[in-house]
Amino acid sequence: MDLSLNEHQRMLAQSARTFMQRRMPKAAIVALHNTDTGYQAQTWSTIAELGWLGLLIAPQYGGGGASLTDAAVLYEEFGRGPLPGPFFSSGVLSALTVEEAGTEEQRRRILPEIAAGRQIYTVAITEPRRSWGPQGIAMEPRLDGDKYILDGIKLFVSDGAAASHLIVAVRTGSSDDAISLLVVDKRSRGVAARNLPGLLSWQAEITFEGVEVAAAALLGRRENGGWAALSRAMQRALPVLCAYQVGSCQAAFEMSVEYSRTRVQFGVPIGRFQRVQDHIVRLVNHLDAARWTTYEALWKLDSGRPAADSVHLAKAVTAEAHMEACNAAHEVHAGIGSVHEYGLTPHTQLSRTLFNYLGDPKWHKRQMAAALQW
Template identity: 30%
Template sequence: MDLSFSEEQLLIKESVEKFIEKDYDFDTRNKLLETEERFSRSNWKSFAELGWLGVALPEEFGGFDGGPVETMLVMEAFGSGMVLEPYISSVVLSGSIINLGGSAEQKKALLPPLMEGDLLLATAFTEKEPAYAPATVSVKAEKQGDNYIINGDKVMVIDAPSADKLIVSARTAGEATDPSGLSLFLVDANAPGITLAGYNTMDGARAANITFANVQVSASDLIGEAGNGYETLSRAIELTTAALCAHAVGMMQSAYQATLDYVKTREQFGVPIGKFQVLQHRLVDMYMALEQARSMVYMVSIDVASNDALTRQKAVSGAKAYVGKCARLIAQDSVQIHGGVGMTEELNVGHYFRNLTLFCNALGSTDYHLKCYAELTK
């Protein structure tokens, strides 16, 4: 397995890291948290101009024609700065759905403005019960002539308050838990019948619970074939889970580095606390967890592009479970070594702790993916 990066990939990596270092420090991020949208539209346009919104999208529509590895490089750097802009929801998840399942007309209409920073997307696929099961969908879309009428509720739709369009999973056939019969629709976020209740999340993002009451969409807004949307959705979720793991590694790197710097300057009994062997052992454990997690991210970023479903699923669940374990260790030890100051709003370590804790439950908890991996390897 070749884990070296190409010249083009290194340029992407270096450009994102340089932006985070110079233009996205902790204080800048905190100022964005005080704004209504909790991110910067100006930054989003800059991402577009630098080509980051299209690194994994087709060249024929203006993208870089890369893949999960290029996404990984962007996401790891974004993780180090805890970037608030809706890259994961709009580009990685929603963009992947359009790219994987959209018609030629939909790709031509949606991908260019997405990559140019003029279109924001969000995907509504989670519901109240159960905690995480993308195939379990109670929202219904009933065919009426050339249209579909959507009714039901979605919860925890990340970045929905700022989205121009929503991608909605709805049932057109089958029982509530059947993977078959699930369809994906493109819906205008301001369409009549949509009620959106927005709220802030603990990691600094915005999300919403959405009610669809007799929302009418055209048959041309169907993404892919009716009843066959689950495969597209699951593939996009696999890509997004791999990207989230890379994002977590970026946060783990910064949390570890902040803790390492702290033990070199914080003194107790007249010496830096980094001189104490117990803390040295804990920092070694943190470093080992970080590097093991990074290796897992490299692996999943390669395997998630496989055409074999079992290979993809094993890689994604294995990575999410293991990176989640490492993330919890680094997040908790970072705060514990800092002491009480580690939980204050003024220090970045507490923010990394919250973000990494939420990562452990995003798109399936660590336990969920560990069970999935066990089932897949029987």
């Protein structure tokens, strides 16, 4: 038993933290919040050059071949920012989806582009007025010779504005999970992306109008294997996303502790009040629940143990924890917490955006129960 990070992981965390302090201080992150894509070209290239974008991609496809725990350590540091941009969408979820669903030829063609940051991928799954899960995917392409023709709308597509390529989940059969994945160049005629306004972090509406996609864009050799492949990819990607949220909770915790020491009301630092302490205690309990469920799931995955129940559990716990941690931080900070410049709001907005992303807590709890064979 050893619950500490290994030497290599400690060094990775340290470099990522230094990188974030130098290149992505609070002011830079707040500034990025008003952009459409959430990233700067220069930071994007640096992160690609450092090998962090392709960290999880196997070496033969131009990546670093790291473990999921390694990636989680990196994303936890990103989450402390929180660093916005399509890093997870492209470097983790899309990369793992291509690895799980694609043919060898497709992996060789796509993964090096993702690792080098030359192309930016995201996965487009959810649709208007539809629930999460394969049954919620209704977009059905028409087959026209050796082409698919796509019509319809994908909604709440993370990093849809920043992406150069979309992996679109479409219905190709009548059974619930008869889903296929098509790779669509976003510059194709008939594709339009629009960032959704509101308390969302970079999720988009993507409209498809008579979009022609070559049959070769189908990931894998045959139709209908898409949901199974996506599920396998999500099993591995979700705990990395959770680690990103753990980092965000950690930041909310540290900001709240610091504020409790420096903000003076009634002549004393507010942290002397037990009511204020209660918020921070609640916050740290959520933070640690998210942290340890996440890292246990990662350990199971990396060591080849059955992990489905732990992954669903971690996602459910972390989504709720992230929201509650930010709520507690707002209770500690009161007015100043709602000032964008202060830097708490990017965490809060993220906690809301990721709550439903890739399945809400209730859905994951039910999947967990199924995985445990109750």
